[in-house]
Amino acid sequence: MSVPTAGSVAWFEIGSNQPDEVKTFFGELFGWQFKLNTDLPGVDYHAAITPGAPGPVGGIFDHADRFDDYAIFYVLVEDIAATIEKAKVLGAAVAMEPVTDAAGISFARLRNNTGHHFGIFSMPAPAE
Template identity: 55%
Template sequence: MTVPAFNSVAWFEFGTDQPEKVKEFYGELFDWKYVLNTNTPGVTYHSVMPPGAQQPTGGVWDSEGAFPDYAVFYVLVQDVAETVERGRGLGAEVLMGPVSDSAGFAFARLRDTAGNHFGVFSVPAA
C-alpha cells in the first residue's frame, strides 16, 4: 500500500443533504462502494472505497441541511494546528478546527485568500 506524501491532496469530501443521491451517482459513475464511518458520534459519514482500494480515499457527509452542499479536497499535513496557524498568517480564514475524531485523525477547514474552501488533515501516530 502506498502512503500519500505530506502536503499532497489525499482526501476529498462531499457535504450534502442528499447523501443517497450523491452515493448512487458516483457509485454508478466510478463503481465506488461506501462504508459507514462511526468515528465521529452524531455525524453520518460514509467513507468512499474506489475499486481495488485497500483504504478509503474520501467521504460523503450527510449535512441534514445544516449547511450548503459542497465538494472539497484535503491535503495531508504533519501537524494540522501548525498548518492552520501558517495559513492564518498568510491570510487564510479558519472555517473549522482543528478537531480530532475518536480514531485520532485531526482535520481543519480553511478559506484561502482567493475565497476557495479546502481542508487539511493528519493521521494518528503509528
C-alpha cells in the same frame, strides 16, 4: 498504491442533504463503494472506497441542510496547528476549528486568501 506524503491531496468529501442519491450516482458512475463511518458520534458519514484503493479515500457527509452542498479536498499535513498558523500568515481564515475523531485523525477547514475552501488533516502518531 503508495502512502501519501505530507502536502499531498489525500482525501475528498462531498457534503449533501441527499447522501443516498450522491452515493448511488458516484457508485454507478465510477464503481465507488461506501462504508458507514461511526468515528464521530452523531455524524452520518459514509467512507468512499474507489476502485483499486486499499481503503477509503474520501467520504459522503449528510449535512442535513445545515450547509449548502459542497465538494472539498483535504491535504495531508504533519502538524495541524502549525499549518493553520502558516496559512493565517499567508492570509487564510479558519472555517472550521480542528477536531479529532475516534480513530485519532485530526482535521480542520480553511479558506485561503482568495476565499477558496479546503481542508487539512493529520494522522495519529504510529504506535510504538
